[in-house]
Amino acid sequence: xxxxxxxxxxxxxxxxxxxxxxxxxxxxxxxxxxxxxxxxxxxxxxxxxxxxxxxxxxxxxxxxxxxxxxxxxxxxxxxxxxxxxxxxxxxxxxxxxxxxxxxxxxxxxxxxxxxxxxxxxxxxxxxxxxxxxxxxxxxxxxxxxxxxxxxxxxxxxxxxxxxxxxxxxxxxxxxxxxxxxxxxxxxxxxxxxxxxxxxxxxxxxxxxxxxxxxxxxxxxxxxxxxxxxxxxxxxxxxxxxxxxxxxxxxxxxxxxxxxxxxxxxxxxxxxxxxxxxxxxxxxxxxxxxxxxxxxxxxxxxxxxxxxxxxxxxxxxxxxxxxxxxxxxxxxxxxxxxxxxxxxxxxxxxxxxxxxxxxxxxxxxxxxxxxxxxxxxxxxxxxxxxxxxxxxxxxxxxxx
Amino acid sequence: xxxxxxxxxxxxxxxxxxxxxxxxxxxxxxxxxxxxxxxxxxxxxxxxxxxxxxxxxxxxxxxxxxxxxxxxxxxxxxxxxxxxxxxxxxxxxxxxxxxxxxxxxxxxxxxxxxxxxxxxxxxxxxxxxxxxxxxxxxxxxxxxxxxxxxxxxxxxxxxxxxxxxxxxxxxxxxxxxxxxxxxxxxxxxxxxxxxxxxxxxxxxxxxxxxxxxxxxxxxxxxxxxxxxxxxxxxxxxxxxxxxxxxxxxxxxxxxxxxxxxxxxxxxxxxxxxxxxxxxxxxxxxxxxxxxxxxxxxxxxxxxxxxxxxxxxxxxxxxxxxxxxxxxxxxxxxxxxxxxxxxxxxxxxxxxxxxxxxxxxxxxxxxxxxxxxxxxxxxxxxxxxxx
Numbered sequence: 205x206x207x208x209x210x211x212x213x214x215x216x217x218x219x220x221x222x223x224x225x226x227x228x229x230x231x232x233x234x235x236x237x238x239x240x241x242x243x244x245x246x247x248x249x250x251x252x253x254x255x256x257x258x259x260x261x262x263x264x265x266x267x268x269x270x271x272x273x274x275x276x277x278x279x280x281x282x283x284x285x286x287x288x289x290x291x292x293x294x295x296x297x298x299x300x301x302x303x304x305x306x307x308x309x310x311x312x313x314x315x316x317x318x319x320x321x322x323x324x325x326x327x328x329x330x331x332x333x334x335x336x337x338x339x340x341x342x343x344x345x346x347x348x349x350x351x352x353x354x355x356x357x358x359x360x361x362x363x364x365x366x367x368x369x370x371x372x373x374x375x376x377x378x379x380x381x382x383x384x385x386x387x388x389x390x391x392x393x394x395x396x397x398x399x400x401x402x403x404x405x406x407x408x409x410x411x412x413x414x415x416x417x418x419x420x421x422x423x424x425x426x427x428x429x430x431x432x433x434x435x436x437x438x439x440x441x442x443x444x445x446x447x448x449x450x451x452x453x454x455x456x457x458x459x460x461x462x463x464x465x466x467x468x469x470x471x472x473x474x475x476x477x478x479x480x481x482x483x484x485x486x487x488x489x490x491x492x493x494x495x496x497x498x499x500x501x502x503x504x505x506x507x508x509x510x511x512x513x514x515x516x517x518x519x520x521x522x523x524x525x526x527x528x529x530x531x532x533x534x535x536x537x538x539x540x541x542x543x544x545x546x547x548x549x550x551x552x553x554x555x556x557x558x559x560x561x562x563x564x565x566x567x568x569x570x571x572x573x574x575x576x577x578x579x580x581x582x583x584x585x586x587x588x589x590x591x592x593x594x595x596x597x598x599x600x601x602x603x
Numbered sequence: 604x605x606x607x608x609x610x611x612x613x614x615x616x617x618x619x620x621x622x623x624x625x626x627x628x629x630x631x632x633x634x635x636x637x638x639x640x641x642x643x644x645x646x647x648x649x650x651x652x653x654x655x656x657x658x659x660x661x662x663x664x665x666x667x668x669x670x671x672x673x674x675x676x677x678x679x680x681x682x683x684x685x686x687x688x689x690x691x692x693x694x695x696x697x698x699x700x701x702x703x704x705x706x707x708x709x710x711x712x713x714x715x716x717x718x719x720x721x722x723x724x725x726x727x728x729x730x731x732x733x734x735x736x737x738x739x740x741x742x743x744x745x746x747x748x749x750x751x752x753x754x755x756x757x758x759x760x761x762x763x764x765x766x767x768x769x770x771x772x773x774x775x776x777x778x779x780x781x782x783x784x785x786x787x788x789x790x791x792x793x794x795x796x797x798x799x800x801x802x803x804x805x806x807x808x809x810x811x812x813x814x815x816x817x818x819x820x821x822x823x824x825x826x827x828x829x830x831x832x833x834x835x836x837x838x839x840x841x842x843x844x845x846x847x848x849x850x851x852x853x854x855x856x857x858x859x860x861x862x863x864x865x866x867x868x869x870x871x872x873x874x875x876x877x878x879x880x881x882x883x884x885x886x887x888x889x890x891x892x893x894x895x896x897x898x899x900x901x902x903x904x905x906x907x908x909x910x911x912x913x914x915x916x917x918x919x920x921x922x923x924x925x926x927x928x929x930x931x932x933x934x935x936x937x938x939x940x941x942x943x944x945x946x947x948x949x950x951x952x953x954x955x956x957x958x959x960x961x962x963x964x965x966x967x968x969x970x971x972x973x974x975x976x977x978x979x980x981x982x983x984x985x986x987x988x989x
Contacts, residue, residue: 426912462986463986
């Protein structure tokens with residue numbers, strides 16, 4: 205198998221951002237450098253007009269490189285390329301034959317098309333001439349191959365650049381989205397379940413940095429449950445970059461609500477306080493929105509009526525990227541990003557410990573507000589204590 | 604915050620003298636006992652020394668000991684190795700329904716190979732009945748495996764009586780005893796109790812993790828489970844874990860040196876703790892609580908508790924470490940076969956804690972624990988699910 209040392213990175217949306225384009229490209233370069241830091245081969249990331257490359261100083265493993273780059277949002281495709289000096293057309297033709305032979309084999313029986321482009325217009329042949337002449341060379345060497353200009357199996361790209369020629373035919377799909385750091389920051393309510401890490405991933409994919417808040421309820425939840433959330437944050441951080449994880453001790457608030465409010469409203473009221481606390485923490489760390497893993501109708505607290513009631517306490521937007529997904533779709537995403545195995549570890553989380561047998565599914569603001577009045581004596585003080593005793597853990601991207 | 608460790612049936616802290624010995628061996632006597640030079644000889648001496656120390660505590664011969672990587676491996680070697688080497692005499696095995704998973708899963712593996720297993724039930728105090736054992740013994744029974752002390756409630760099985768019964772029926776039936784929770788806590792005498800195979804583990808007796816041993820009576824045939832370089836007379840290949848083995852040897856000696864005094868002290872502490880527990884409303888000690896049980900384990904069920912885990916974490920918040928159910932495999936909360944087997948009420952199955960003491964446990968620690976329990980129960984009973 206051919207060893208590649210240069211990778212051409214394709215990106216889509218950031219190409220259309222007008223004058224801000226360089227900001228997006230710089231963010232992408234920065235995220236790629238982070239992702240490639242510990243990849244073998246000492247990879248250098250650099251920009252050329254309209255192109256970003258990753259180039260290894262030594263030997264590297266194509267799979268390892270693409271796996272690392274697959275965690276960098278903004279990349280639509282990763283193309284392992286052969287970068288050649290321009291030593292005349294004969295040389296290009298020889299290298300092209302060698303390339304096809306090594307990648308597809310001498311007895312290759314697939315259809316192909318040569319797609320030449322010239323950034324350097326003074327190259328002796330026109331693009332069309334290159335297409336025709338190289339096509340002929342390939343047909344001569346590989347009796348099993350045929351030209352198909354409409355739907356070729358192999359699209360052989362030849363790019364004549366200023367000082368070298370790129371030759372490639374493989375495009376490994378990237379994660380898409382936009383580079384992290386181009387859209388601001390949002391606060392993820394991270395529970396330890398399947399949905400919230402996926403929600404964090406999806407928002408990070410739109411270029412957002414992430415902070416997170418976890419509600420801890422000792423002795424009802426354990427140190428293991430807390431560690432599980434830290435582990436999940438580490439996995440999300442592989443995509444989003446570092447996460448500042450706030451761990452809020454929620455026990456006293458939860459017990460107070462339990463004591464004072466109708467039991468079937470416990471979860472809704474609890475979630476309203478979680479949102480309030482997360483919002484305060486979000487404001488402190490300059491986040492522009494909250495993120496939750498809610499999906500319409502998944503549980504009692506995620507009916508449209510429930511979400512309307514919990515949403516009411518938030519002045520900042522609440523992003524719910526899983527809102528239209530079925531459980532199975534969320535599970536598939538969590539498997540893809542690698543959080544599923546951790547999410548299903550069987551530790552109790554604070555949302556389930558006191559859950560009523562028949563929680564309300566159609567709460568109204570009027571009722572919930574009336575119940576919250578019952579908390580007026582001590583709740584502000586408890587919330588303040590929870591905010592004052594927040595433990596923060598700086599989660600670096602796990603390599 | 605003070606740290607009160609009452610989970611000694613899960614594991615124990617390593618005795619300082621054991622640590623010191625192990626560090627010295629890792630630093631200085633790091634040779635491979637199979638090497639022909641002096642370094643190898645030195646390491647070999649450490650293994651010999653460990654065997655002497657352990658043999659003395661059990662009143663057995665040094666050559667009757669095989670070192671393993673843990674109690675689980677010793678159980679596997681005894682049961683699977685014993686069954687495979689003796690299957691011509693029959694394919695019937697006996698064990699109890701409340702054994703450690705190392706025993707139960709070994710039995711299950713043998714079932715898949717065509718062996719038949721009889722599981723003995725237990726009484727309300729988590730002990731097997733000799734009548735059941737007698738009824739289960741058959742001419743084709745080749746091995747019976749019965750634990751010495753149950754890890755969850757501390758019940759002591761009638762081991763000597765069982766040994767006598769088994770050998771009376773058929774002297775060739777192998778008697779295996781998992782003594783992981785008994786060794787170093789009670790006098791263990793394989794010869795007197797007619798035990799052929801006996802398992803013990805280092806980390807339950809203030810020794811290191813990663814090492815255990817199997818006593819194999821002279822003349823008992825086992826099929827080795829690990830093909831390899833033929834160490835330990837071919838019974839257990841693999842370079843010997845010299846620091847671990849030496850640590851286990853010393854820990855065994857220390858645990859058994861003043862066994863009678865230590866037992867008296869622990870039984871005294873247990874009596875005190877049980878008394879304290881009995882003063883707590885809605886707290887019930889499971890099984891025997893006196894000298895007819897192990898000196899270091901107290902199992903308690905609580906009224907009005909949804910999940911014992913919450914009580915466990917509440918104690919943890921006060922620096923007290925205990926177990927719910929059996930700790931060796933309790934990351935996955937499953938219903939305890941022991942508690943179920945002794946006929947515990949349903950609501951107690953998930954409302955039971957195990958307190959397990961060591962020679963380092965003090966009366967003050969138990970007093971503090973009992974008062975912490977009282978406080979916690981008040982809160983937890985007020986806030987319940989539903």
